[in-house]
Amino acid sequence: MVRASVKDCPVPFPNIDPIAFAIGPIAIRWYALAYLVGTLLGAAYGYRMLSKQHLWHRGHPPFPAKDIWDFAFWTMLAIVIGGRLGYVLFYNLPYYLQNPIEIINTLDGGMSFHGGMLGLALAAILFSRSKGGNWLSSLDLIASVATIGIFLGRIANFINGELYGAPASVAWAVIFPTDPMQVPRHPSQLYEAALEGLLLFLAIRIATHVFYALRKPGLVAGIFAIGYSLARILVEFVRLPDAHIGYLYGGWLTQGQVLSLPILLGGIILVAYAATRRENPLRP
Structure with a gap:
């Protein structure tokens, strides 16, 4: 395992306050802003796409x-x-079954991308x-704009110093202030921002x-599902799994990889279906 002091770390962590600003007792966090701004930018981009009818099936x-x-x-x-x-369902169901009131307590940061995507x-x-x-075209619209929110969300994860990677000796390794071991780690949040956000967009x-x-x-929608799943599965090899779950199936798979596999399969099916039909029966 790689160990180093903060002064030996190749890339100092940009110690940005997770709270973007506060209005009296109300604190607005970068993570919440990522959700809001991602939705607004996605809606603005979606508006432009919906306005260009020639892009869509039969102009609709x-x-x-x-x-x-x-x-x-x-x-x-x-x-x-x-x-x-x-x-709640994918990552910590036994705990929430014993503490159901905690399900509505989102202040603990427990959010699942896979659950959000299904929603x-x-x-x-x-x-x-x-x-x-x-409805298939509506999924295409979501796929076209979702990468904007993913990019901003992963940047917010980095600012929060959460969901970081395994110990690393690469030149761009970062020591996160929230890491109790204080060792250089892969900035896996930035890997995901680049692959699942920017590159996929x-x-x-x-x-x-x-x-x-x-x-x-x-x-x-199929292209998005394939691209996201492959990127997520790849990054999970250098991203630490949730501490209460750890590695699965003999220590080589993570929960994120397991959840990405059905999405990958669904993406392949969608691409095959869309590419092989001359006229889609699911028309307006």
Whole structure:
């Protein structure tokens, strides 16, 4: 195991206060701002995409661009509720069964991306159906904008000094002030921000605006699911698992990797389905 003092660390941790600002007794954290700003930027980007009808299957987006702000409210609720319930179910169910009141206590930071993504998918399907739109296209819309929130969320994780990686000797290793061992570690939050956020956004942007992938409903959602799952599985090899869960199946898999596998499979199925159908039956 690599051990070093703070002064030996190649990259000093930018000791940013997790609280962005406070108004009296109310403290606004960077993590909360990441959710809010990610949703607003995603909605603004989604508005532009919905306005360009030529991008979509038969020229029909899943719902009118003017409805994006109503949809943004749905997504905020879906992210919070889905993310929290996902954490309860996937990461610490025995504890919450014994302490059910703690389920609504989000101050402990327990949120699951996989749960939030399931919540988003459900919200997108229900909202588009209420508007008479193609629900597969609504999943494509979510896939096109979700990387913005992922990028900001992982940056906020880094600022909080949470979800860091395993001990490392790479030149960019960081000693996190929240680490009780105080050893250089992989900044796995930044790896995820780069792969699941920035790189995946660029790949999907090329797919939607160069290859017109939105004309095949479900294709962009499949690309997102594959790209996110592969990036998450890869980064999990250098990211520490949750302490109360540890490594699974003989010490070589993490819960994050296990949860990413069905999403990877679902993405492959979506891509195969969308790419092999000339006319999608799930039309508006």
